[in-house]
Amino acid sequence: MAQLLEMLPRLRPRSYSLINMPDDFLVPDNRSDSFSNMKIDRRLQQLSIVFTRVDFPPIPSVPLETLALTSTITGLECFSFRRYPYRRHGVCTSWLERIWRTYNLSKTLDTVQKPPVFIYLRKNLNNFRLPDLVTPGAPQTGLAPPLVLVGPGSGIAPFIGFLRQYTKYFAITDYITSF
Numbered sequence: 001m002a003q004l005l006e007m008l009p010r011l012r013p014r015s016y017s018l019i020n021m022p023d024d025f026l027v028p029d030n031r032s033d034s035f036s037n038m039k040i041d042r043r044l045q046q047l048s049i050v051f052t053r054v055d056f057p058p059i060p061s062v063p064l065e066t067l068a069l070t071s072t073i074t075g076l077e078c079f080s081f082r083r084y085p086y087r088r089h090g091v092c093t094s095w096l097e098r099i100w101r102t103y104n105l106s107k108t109l110d111t112v113q114k115p116p117v118f119i120y121l122r123k124n125l126n127n128f129r130l131p132d133l134v135t136p137g138a139p140q141t142g143l144a145p146p147l148v149l150v151g152p153g154s155g156i157a158p159f160i161g162f163l164r165q166y167t168k169y170f171a172i173t174d175y176i177t178s179f
Contacts, residue, residue: 014092015122016049017157021165047119050157053093130162 099115130147147166149159
């Protein structure tokens with residue numbers, strides 16, 4: 001069994017984006033302003049992420065030949081294979097969900113065993129951020145500039161952080177809407 005496990009590929013680390021505002025938890029180290037010398041403000045002790053658990057439902061017990069279904073869509077022949085004979089969830093997301101459920105169902109957090117969650121921070125290489133008109137140091141006009149955020153369906157964590165930052169600096173949550 002050990003030899004079989006050695007031949008299997010290792011699980012790759014799973015990346016999640018933080019939904020904290022950038023100035024919520026990072027403070028520059030006194031030695032430098034570069035990102036590599038940023039440190040976590042220990043007073044906060046809370047990093048927020050967002051995740052969705054995808055549920056792959058089981059298929060009923062059927063003969064093997066019916067596992068490959070054919071259908072015609074606008075004249076094209078398509079094949080779909082039912083991959084999972086049992087209910088299946090992702091490894092990391094299921095683990096995060098178990099941690100979340102444990103904390104939410106407990107009466108007090110002091111009695112819950114806290115598993116270590118290892119994190120690392122990556123530099124924002126593509127400079128994905130709010131425009132300068134919306135960030136601190138911008139000229140204050142008293143009005144928040146309009147902001148349209150289009151999320152592709154996944155990867156919405158930065159947008160949640162942007163909305164938090166937007167509402168913090170302009171304090172006009174009544175005017176922020178979503179479609």
